[in-house]
Amino acid sequence: MKTLALVTRNRKEILRDPISLVFFIGVPLVMLIILSVMQKNMPYNLFEIEKLAPGMAVFSFSFISLFSGMLIAKDRSSWFLTRLFASPLSSSDFIIGYSLPLLAIALLQSAVCFITAFFFGLSIDINVLLTILILIPSAILFIGLGLLLGCVFNDKQVGGIASMVIMLVSFLGGIWYNLDMMGETLKTISNVLPFVHSVKLTQTVLNGSYSEMNSHIIWVLAYTVIVFATAILVFKKKMDSDNI
């Protein structure tokens, strides 16, 4: 009941902000539509829907980092978190309370993304369902990033920092173009970061190329565990800190 009360509050707090809805669903959706329309008029395959839709699903998660970070930073600055820290809620109540509604939003984003892609030629089969499932670790990774940013930065800083995550995903995630176009240095940096692996993992599952997913899933899971565990540790430290 305690955790559910916090889950409900965070869900309402996020979804009642029209700006967050625009970014969670609107921006990825509009970009998917625009790029798919552009592809129809191109003589070569740049934005194939089988590659674009998974990439856009991962890209939409980057906005979860932004808004979850802003929510926590705002809860800190408004003393709302101070009120909650004086309550009997445990650290696991807080982590679940903030993460669960964001995970639900992430699943919704993925579903909307693939349903939209269907209208641009994507086949809806069992692979789409598996793709949504395989996106869960990536969603947890981005939620963890948001928790971490919200704990470390204040409500004025967190927007700027989270925007850098969105830019990194956008430029180094291999969503819009082949990373071979970027040169060796940037390609190496991209491969060290988790974003391109999230995109490629999602693309391989959607295309049914399961044998190719191992090299990417290790990166995604490793980053997810490290980032989320760090977020939990930092949050716990914040609970014990005099400076909330």
Add this chain to the structure above:
Amino acid sequence: MQAIETTNLVKKYGDKIVVNSLNLTVEKGELFALLGGNGAGKTTTIKMLSCLSKPTSGDAIILGKSVVSNPKDVKSKINISPQENAVASNLTVRENLELIAGIYGNDKNAALSKVDEIISTFGLTAVAKDKAKTLSGGWQRRLSIAMALVSEPQILFLDEPTLGLDVIARRELWTAIERLKGKITIILTTHYMEEAESLSDRIGVMVNGRLKAIGTAEELKKLTNAEKFEDAFIALVSESEVSS
């Protein structure tokens, strides 16, 4: 019966002693005001008593439980209205109250019943469906105190509850606080002498982290040969500042 008993309570930040060997006893049902200038240690004391900050040394026994060794039990018996309003801005007044009732372990029916009662007691019926962010400062503060009370705490900490409010809103809150007198134990910090004098059973004056004097407003006036309570407070604070 004692609600609060502190023994040599100390809080240090680095070399700076913010609360210095505080020995304080508050009886059950008492309304106790903590006064002091900026940086006197009032808020830090409240934070330690409400388990938001760990004492550097010493202990506080709240309703028989130690804030050092048993903070979870302490937290279930107390509640706090922090300096800032600390409300969930996108939730309605009713939803804010339901959230806190849920967090303190009430099931849905119990929460609804308690929320109805507190809305009626605090005169919040007219704004019950309004989002917290649309309320004026006075109404938000009233909601903040109602949120602290909906969990039916045995001890309520009010940290500068009327800070920044106009005179009408302040007087309305005084009436609300006066209605609680004798029913629960209240610890109040304030910068307003009139507020402390008219509301409190006893007053403690803190200077440089130490409890300089304690007693009723009349006793403190006699102690300093002052006619007005404000003069008594200034005499106590100035005396210490000169000697320190």
